[in-house]
Amino acid sequence: MNHRLETTALWSAYVLLFGGMIFVKNEHAIHIAAQIVILGLFAISFNILFGNTGLLSFGQALFYGLGAYVTGMIAKKFGGDHFLWALLLVPLVAMAVALVLGALSLRLSDVYFTMLTLAFAQLVWGITIKWYDFTSGDDGIQAIPKPEFLAGGLHYYVFAFLVVTVCLYLLWRLHRSPFGTILKGIRQNPTRVNFLGLNVFRHKLLAYVISSCFTAIAGGLYAGLDGSIHPDMFVWTMSGGIILMTILGGMRSFFGPIIGVAVFVLLEDVVGRSTQYWSFFIGAIMIVVVMLFPKGIVGVSRQFAGLFAKKGDPLEHS
Amino acid sequence: MSFDVLISQFLGGLSVAMLLFLVASGLTLIFGVAKVFNFAHGSFYMLGAYFSFQAINLFNNFWIGALAGAIGAGLIGMVLEICFIRRISGREEEGAFQILLTYAFILIIDDGVKFIWGPAYKTISKPESLAGALTVGPVTIPTYNLFIILLGLVIVVTAWYVLSRTRMGKIIQAASTDTQMVGMLGVNVSLVMSLLFGVATAMGGLAGAMAAPLRTIAPGTGVEIIIDSLIVVVIGGLGNFWGALFAAILIGEVNAFGILWLPQWASLLSFAVMIVVLIFKSKGLFTREQGRKKI
Amino acid sequence: MSILELTNVNKHFGGLHVSKRISMAIPEGELSAIIGPNGAGKTTLFNQVTGYITPDSGSIHFNGVDVTGMKPERLVKMGVVRAFQVASLFYDETVYDNIFMAAVAFHGKNWNVLASKDSYQEVDEQCQSIMTKLGLRNKAKLKAFELSHGDQKVLDIAIALTMQPKLLLLDEPTAGMSPDERVNMTQLIKAIHREFKLTTVFVEHDMDMVFGIADVIRVLVQGELIAEGNAEEIQKNLAVIDAYLGHEVL
Numbered sequence: 115m116n117h118r119l120e121t122t123a124l125w126s127a128y129v130l131l132f133g134g135m136i137f138v139k140n141e142h143a144i145h146i147a148a149q150i151v152i153l154g155l156f157a158i159s160f161n162i163l164f165g166n167t168g169l170l171s172f173g174q175a176l177f178y179g180l181g182a183y184v185t186g187m188i189a190k191k192f193g194g195d196h197f198l199w200a201l202l203l204v205p206l207v208a209m210a211v212a213l214v215l216g217a218l219s220l221r222l223s224d225v226y227f228t229m230l231t232l233a234f235a236q237l238v239w240g241i242t243i244k245w246y247d248f249t250s251g252d253d254g255i256q257a258i259p260k261p262e263f264l265a266g267g268l269h270y271y272v273f274a275f276l277v278v279t280v281c282l283y284l285l286w287r288l289h290r291s292p293f294g295t296i297l298k299g300i301r302q303n304p305t306r307v308n309f310l311g312l313n314v315f316r317h318k319l320l321a322y323v324i325s326s327c328f329t330a331i332a333g334g335l336y337a338g339l340d341g342s343i344h345p346d347m348f349v350w351t352m353s354g355g356i357i358l359m360t361i362l363g364g365m366r367s368f369f370g371p372i373i374g375v376a377v378f379v380l381l382e383d384v385v386g387r388s389t390q391y392w393s394f395f396i397g398a399i400m401i402v403v404v405m406l407f408p409k410g411i412v413g414v415s416r417q418f419a420g421l422f423a424k425k426g427d428p429l430e431h432s
Numbered sequence: 433m434s435f436d437v438l439i440s441q442f443l444g445g446l447s448v449a450m451l452l453f454l455v456a457s458g459l460t461l462i463f464g465v466a467k468v469f470n471f472a473h474g475s476f477y478m479l480g481a482y483f484s485f486q487a488i489n490l491f492n493n494f495w496i497g498a499l500a501g502a503i504g505a506g507l508i509g510m511v512l513e514i515c516f517i518r519r520i521s522g523r524e525e526e527g528a529f530q531i532l533l534t535y536a537f538i539l540i541i542d543d544g545v546k547f548i549w550g551p552a553y554k555t556i557s558k559p560e561s562l563a564g565a566l567t568v569g570p571v572t573i574p575t576y577n578l579f580i581i582l583l584g585l586v587i588v589v590t591a592w593y594v595l596s597r598t599r600m601g602k603i604i605q606a607a608s609t610d611t612q613m614v615g616m617l618g619v620n621v622s623l624v625m626s627l628l629f630g631v632a633t634a635m636g637g638l639a640g641a642m643a644a645p646l647r648t649i650a651p652g653t654g655v656e657i658i659i660d661s662l663i664v665v666v667i668g669g670l671g672n673f674w675g676a677l678f679a680a681i682l683i684g685e686v687n688a689f690g691i692l693w694l695p696q697w698a699s700l701l702s703f704a705v706m707i708v709v710l711i712f713k714s715k716g717l718f719t720r721e722q723g724r725k726k727i
Numbered sequence: 728m729s730i731l732e733l734t735n736v737n738k739h740f741g742g743l744h745v746s747k748r749i750s751m752a753i754p755e756g757e758l759s760a761i762i763g764p765n766g767a768g769k770t771t772l773f774n775q776v777t778g779y780i781t782p783d784s785g786s787i788h789f790n791g792v793d794v795t796g797m798k799p800e801r802l803v804k805m806g807v808v809r810a811f812q813v814a815s816l817f818y819d820e821t822v823y824d825n826i827f828m829a830a831v832a833f834h835g836k837n838w839n840v841l842a843s844k845d846s847y848q849e850v851d852e853q854c855q856s857i858m859t860k861l862g863l864r865n866k867a868k869l870k871a872f873e874l875s876h877g878d879q880k881v882l883d884i885a886i887a888l889t890m891q892p893k894l895l896l897l898d899e900p901t902a903g904m905s906p907d908e909r910v911n912m913t914q915l916i917k918a919i920h921r922e923f924k925l926t927t928v929f930v931e932h933d934m935d936m937v938f939g940i941a942d943v944i945r946v947l948v949q950g951e952l953i954a955e956g957n958a959e960e961i962q963k964n965l966a967v968i969d970a971y972l973g974h975e976v977l
Contacts, residue, residue: 170528218707222714224527225469229666230710233703236659240700284841292831292847293840299817299828306815309777310832311803311890317837324840350659354535361532365525391547397539404520404533 120416124369128282132275141267145339148271150379151278152335154372157360158285159328164357165365166294167321168301169220172228172353173235176215177208177326179348181333183242186255186343194259201334208330209323216322220315232350239348254344258337274335281328288324289368297321358396362403364410373411436570441688447577449684450584451643455657456664456676457587458635463662464671465595466628467608468517469530472537473636474658476505480637481644481653482545485554494559498641505637510630512537517629518622538655546651553650580642584677587635591673604628663706667716675718728791730755730894730926731776736785738771738950745771746782747950753894753928758920760937761930763947764970769930770812772947773896777809778802789894806893812902812930814879816886818872822863825871825882826854829889853889860922861885861915877908881915888919895919897929901936909933913940938962946970 135147156178163169181204188200219230242249249255264270288294296317299307304314337343346352355378356371363374381399386392407414459473480501487493487500520529557563562576595601606614607624615621647653664683668675683702690698709717729752738746745768753759761769774780776787778799786795789807817825830850831837845851858864861881866874871882880900887895900916901909913936920927920940931937937944938958946954946961948970954961961967 164528170531218711222710225670226666226710226714226716229662230707232659233663233706233710237700237703237707240697240703244696244700287841287843290844291840291842292836292844292850293838295820295824295828295844296831296837298820302817302819303815306811306817306886307828307832308799309803309809309815310829310886311800312832312837313800320838320840357528358532358535361528391543393539394543394547397536397543400532400536400539401516404529404536405516408520408523408529 120419121368125286128369128372129279132279135275136268136272144267144271146379146383148267148274148339150372150376151275152332152339153356153359153375153379155278155281155332155335156329157356157363157371157375158282158368159325159332160356161360161365161368161371162285162288162297162321162325162328164360165367165370166289166301167297167318169318169322170228170357171219171231171322172350172357173231173233174326174329174356175348175350175352176231176235176238177212177329178333178336178352179235179238179242179343179345180204180208180211181330181335182337182343182347183249183255183333184330185334185337186258187249189258189260189337190255194261197258197260197264197338201331201338204330204334205327208327212323212326213319216319216326220318220322232353235348235353236350239345239350242345242348249345252345254342255337256342258341258343260338260341264338270338274339277331277335281331285328286368293317293320358400361408362399362410364412366409367412370410370412377411437692439571440573441692442685443571443573443577445685445688446681447573447580447646447684448687449681450577450580451639451646452657452660452664452684453584453677453680454580454587454639454642455636456661456668456680457584457591457673458632458639459661459665460668460671460673460676461591461635462629462632464665464669464676465604465608466625466632468625468629469527469534470629470632471531471534471658472541472654473534473633473661474654474656475538475541476509476633476636476654477640477643477657478545478649478651478654479508479541480505480640481649482549482554482640483637484641484644485549485556485649488556494556494645497556498638501641501644502634502638505640506630506634509633509636510626513626513629518625521625538658542651542654551651553648555648556644558645576645583642584680588673588677595673660702663702667706667709669716669719672716672718675716679717728755729753730790731928732788733776734786734788736772736775736782736787738768738775738780738782740771745950746775748785749947749950749952750785751945751952751955753926755926756924757942758917758927758940759929759943759945760941761928761945761947762932762934762937766949767947768950769947770898771950773809773898773930777807777896803890806891807896808887808890808892808894809896810880810883810887810898810900812898814876814883816871816879816882819870821868821870822858822874822882823854823867826857826863826885826889829886830854830857833890857885857889861888875908877904877911880904880908880912884915884919888923892925895925895927897927899930899932901931901933909936912936916940 132147132151135144138144160174163171184204184207185197185200189197215234219227219234222230243252245251260270264273296307296312300314300317307314333347359374359378360371361374362377363372364370382392385395389395455474455477459470462468462470462473483504484497484501488497516533517530520526520533523529558576562579565572565574566578595605603614603619603624607621611621660683664676664679667682668679683705686701686705687698690701731753733749733751736746736749749772761772763769775782778797781796786793788794789805794802817828827850830853834847834850836847836850858867861884863882863885866878871879874882884897884900897916901912904912916927916929917940919925941958943955943957944961945952946967953970954964954967956964
């Protein structure tokens with residue numbers, strides 16, 4: 115399929131599908147849709163690091179949790195009217211934290227980078243659990259207040275959808291910007307990028323800061339969804355789940371990750387309710403994807419589209 | 433704080449360290465030496481514990497249990513290697529897919545164990561021959577812990593000898609980095625990798641069986657141990673058994689003394705240690721810095 | 728004035744002395760070759776000039792500025808640009824995008840996170856012009872991995888040229904090529920030198936090419952610069968014949 119056509123199709127599908135949800139009267143469906151857009155933002159911003167730049171962070175949950183706790187703690191302490199500016203504060207806090215952690219961890223190569231990001235996230239998770247007086251520890255934070263006009267499932271969904279859409283638009287611009295192209299270059303051949311006169315580390319750092327910033331916004335949005343957050347938002351299985359959903363959807367495509375999230379969340383909703391062996395089920399799906407569909411749902415669709423468009427321009431298979 | 437307390441705390445830390453090293457040694461072999469990222473290594477540790485529990489129930493003998501734990505985990509490991517891990521080798525982004533695949537193993541093995549043995553935890557007792565304790569002056573140490581420490585030392589010496597002093601060891605070292613070259617020399621590389629995976633998971637299983645009398649056997653224990661083992665392997669420098677031993681002792685002792693002085697934060701110390709190590713030594717403590725890659 | 732000046736450059740790899748007191752001065756506009764048997768330290772010398780590794784001792788001056796130990800990224804900005812022995816490309820990207828990245832870097836647009844890729848006319852124009860000059864235009868939409876070996880090497884040089892170098896270093900431009908491709912590459916290098924009036928240094932094993940186009944030939948043997956001169960001088964040089972050409976069929 116033509117690349118531009120694919121992008122247009124996916125953007126339209128996104129806007130129609132999730133925008134159309136506002137006409138759906140079913141509370142449960144709206145809640146599911148809200149989960150998908152929020153986690154979708156997390157996965158797509160994570161994929162700027164992973165699929166584009168080739169950096170496998172196992173600790174992005176740190177920023178998801180950070181966003182949720184900054185929003186949740188401020189709103190809880192100062193009241194629902196402060197929810198919005200707390201949410202505005204989230205990107206700033208996240209970028210500051212990412213600048214420090216990125217500067218420390220991006221000097222490391224491959225698996226050492228992965229392990230260090232994991233360690234940072236686990237450390238913050240541990241601190242959140244143990245520092246009861248500040249974070250309410252293992253109890254998490256419940257009944258986080260929101261401003262009046264965001265109350266109710268539908269209102270909050272519209273709000274989340276708009277915020278996520280703006281974020282996705284910005285990330286999409288980044289994806290196809292000169293900077294985004296350089297990131298792809300860094301994934302494939304960092305030495306050559308260096309010999310283009312560019313500092314690879316600084317580009318990675320900016321990618322890390324931007325990615326973490328949007329992940330934190332997703333976390334902040336989550337804090338308002340059910341008004342309930344828990345330290346487990348920081349834990350490594352959260353990061354692992356996002357990696358899984360990203361690959362399931364397709365890490366070489368901008369929208370791939372959110373498709374993976376949608377499939378995963380819907381499956382969890384349908385299957386998770388009817389079995390206590392949900393993990394087993396997820397594991398089996400993961401194996402099938404890894405073994406048979408490593409390019410994810412988007413990759414498979416592209417192959418199918420290519421099959422039907424065989425007579426077209428043989429050069430067009432981006 | 434009295435000297436006795438320090439000594440017994442130190443010995444306690446050492447036993448914890450050696451248990452950790454037993455698990456981490458298998459991970460060092462498969463992840464450090466053979467470069468296969470087995471996230472599920474902790475699950476083989478858990479499987480080893482369950483197999484040994486089952487065998488002890490049947491035969492009422494601790495050592496048969498230990499053997500069953502090692503062999504059972506090793507066999508399952510080999511089957512998984514042959515059916516799955518081998519088939520994704522050489523792929524682009526192989527590392528990420530290895531993580532994902534073995535992550536799937538964790539989920540499946542965890543639920544499988546729950547399905548077969550139920551969610552309740554199990555226990556086994558120490559073998560009678562090692563049930564006692566040794567008292568030297570004011571300090572008492574259980575015989576079983578001494579045995580674990582000895583076993584750890586045997587493993588580190590054996591691994592070091594095999595890897596650096598035998599032909600087999602050279603093949604193993606080269607199999608992951610110079611796959612083609614080793615293949616040209618007439619070595620069946622994929623067989624070597626399967627065996628290696630089997631041995632590594634068997635080591636994990638043995639560790640699980642050995643740890644079982646000191647800890648409980650329950651679903652989810654594999655996930656707890658894998659993170660600590662990864663920390664040990666990474667701090668020690670990938671593929672370095674002596675480094676892993678040192679790192680295990682470091683983590684064990686930091687935890688043992690951390691509980692004395694910072695009881696609330698003790699569980700975070702392992703991560704803190706790893707962060708400090710990696711910030712100052714970006715490839716672990718005992719890795720020789722390699723030159724820049726050829727261009 | 729010489730554009731590149733090496734003074735007593737030394738480099739060791741462990742016990743191996745790979746660059747032995749190398750001194751040379753390359754005048755601006757020269758098309759020169761560095762030859763020498765395998766393991767003579769030619770690529771190592773390139774790596775030092777381009778900042779990938781730092782000499783143990785000695786100094787490197789570029790345009791009169793001491794650049795010893797300077798990082799590749801700064802040297803590239805100053806105009807020291809190289810192509811690689813094994814074409815160093817972005818293999819999953821199209822020919823256009825490969826050159827595009829270089830053009831983006833050259834124009835300093837690499838930090839722009841929001842602009843669309845095709846919003847910079849001068850970047851696009853430069854890509855088109857380079858592709859036209861190197862005959863890659865009709866392959867613009869092919870991915871780098873789909874190109875023939877010869878075209879990959881051409882693309883590698885195209886990326887380097889996009890950086891508008893003042894000194895171009897080519898590491899074995901014809902390595903692994905078919906005879907036809909070699910002839911094309913030889914002509915291409917000559918054309919580039921003429922067109923861009925560019926100081927060019929290449930490492931090569933193909934003696935037809937070396938003696939055919941190089942103004943000056945420098946001979947490196949076991950890390951040592953043993954001879955320097957035009958084709959005729961080198962062919963008559965006893966040290967070279969002894970050390971190198973003695974067992975080479977010319």
